[in-house]
Amino acid sequence: MSGDNGKIADATRVVSAGRRKEWTGGVVNAPVWRASTILYDDVAHLREYARTDTHHRLFYGRRGTPTQWSFADALTELEPGAEATFLYPSGVAAIAAALLSVLSPGDELLMPDSAYDPTRSLANGLLRRMGIATRFYDPLIGAGIADLIGERTRAIFMESPGSLTFEVQDVPAIVAAARARGIVTLLDNTWATPLNFRAIERGVDYSILACTKYVVGHSDVMLGSVTAAKGRFARLRDTSFQLGQVASPDDSWLGSRGLRTMHLRLERHHHSALAIARWLETRPEVARVLHPALPSCPGHALFARDFSGASGLFSFALDGGGERERAALIDGLDHFGIGYSWGGFESLALPVDPEKYRSVTTPDFGGPLVRLQIGLEDADDLIADLERGLDRFRAALG
Numbered sequence: 001m002s003g004d005n006g007k008i009a010d011a012t013r014v015v016s017a018g019r020r021k022e023w024t025g026g027v028v029n030a031p032v033w034r035a036s037t038i039l040y041d042d043v044a045h046l047r048e049y050a051r052t053d054t055h056h057r058l059f060y061g062r063r064g065t066p067t068q069w070s071f072a073d074a075l076t077e078l079e080p081g082a083e084a085t086f087l088y089p090s091g092v093a094a095i096a097a098a099l100l101s102v103l104s105p106g107d108e109l110l111m112p113d114s115a116y117d118p119t120r121s122l123a124n125g126l127l128r129r130m131g132i133a134t135r136f137y138d139p140l141i142g143a144g145i146a147d148l149i150g151e152r153t154r155a156i157f158m159e160s161p162g163s164l165t166f167e168v169q170d171v172p173a174i175v176a177a178a179r180a181r182g183i184v185t186l187l188d189n190t191w192a193t194p195l196n197f198r199a200i201e202r203g204v205d206y207s208i209l210a211c212t213k214y215v216v217g218h219s220d221v222m223l224g225s226v227t228a229a230k231g232r233f234a235r236l237r238d239t240s241f242q243l244g245q246v247a248s249p250d251d252s253w254l255g256s257r258g259l260r261t262m263h264l265r266l267e268r269h270h271h272s273a274l275a276i277a278r279w280l281e282t283r284p285e286v287a288r289v290l291h292p293a294l295p296s297c298p299g300h301a302l303f304a305r306d307f308s309g310a311s312g313l314f315s316f317a318l319d320g321g322g323e324r325e326r327a328a329l330i331d332g333l334d335h336f337g338i339g340y341s342w343g344g345f346e347s348l349a350l351p352v353d354p355e356k357y358r359s360v361t362t363p364d365f366g367g368p369l370v371r372l373q374i375g376l377e378d379a380d381d382l383i384a385d386l387e388r389g390l391d392r393f394r395a396a397l398g
């Protein structure tokens, strides 16, 4: 389980990561250790623990048990060069804790206009109330970010590809501009996961995951994580302790369990989603497909340069029509649920309207957008289902 983890393949890493014998007790995956109170041998023992660093030592339930440590450590191992990982009860909680750990009143934050809507809400709500200003930027800005960095800029947030519209960012160029000015970088890496984009190796300071999505993989648990680069963990941990953040042992155990098959699931998501995206490109009812692995997606060249694979989430624009015609497509689908979130084993279809969540860019892809989460079903079944959906769309257009 230890050794030179920089040299083993990802498929091997997701299987072995975090499985220390002292945490698993000899079974394969670390079991569920539920706890609030931890009992000490005597007063001297209690005093000693109060004085020393309790990282990976039982202290009080809020500081975790071997179940959480094993899962957090596994996520750290997936990001070569990382120091450690803190777990959260949701992806949004992870984003909030990471930003609060690096920002103070008077600071300015740069955030891509394609950021996940709740991340925008955090910036425009709590952060603004605390006196932290956010400047939104074009996700395709690349090295041009340097021109936006001002005296008060303290952190640059990234999300690549962006939510709903999948613009791929030039993370290395933005990291280089940030480093030149001593500015902290954070990346929402939920879409790619560390298996398809190693954020810490590329110089990002905080790599954030909504584990709710691909890590858990079964649409039944909310979880988040922040993996910190070397030297960046203490501040994140202190802030998260002060905020009282703790991911439950049961949820962390399910996160660990999901992780063991993530490599395999992502491969299937990648192949099925790409096949479906390519098929959609051939259809006359489709104006544009926004899938990072296709040249029609903004930032595709960066995807080809930086990512080792795609996942199963992308959007496409219908050629004309509006809410009613789009609903005609989505409502009758047999194999796609209608619902938020993604990353589970089952397919989902969602009407999305990115223009509602933009302030400095105006996405217009020719018609209303549908976002698809391609699950683990047979791709041909999904294509046949979508073909019937496009027939309904055409009929509704009249």
Ligand SMILES: *Cc1c(COP(=O)(O)O)cnc(C)c1O
Binding pocket: 090, 091, 092, 093, 116, 159, 163, 188, 190, 191, 210, 211, 212, 213, 222, 223, 224, 341
């Ligand atoms: C879902 C999502 C989140 C938030 O995760 P939750 O666990 O639902 O809070 C963050 N970022 C992105 C890109 C997401 O899609």
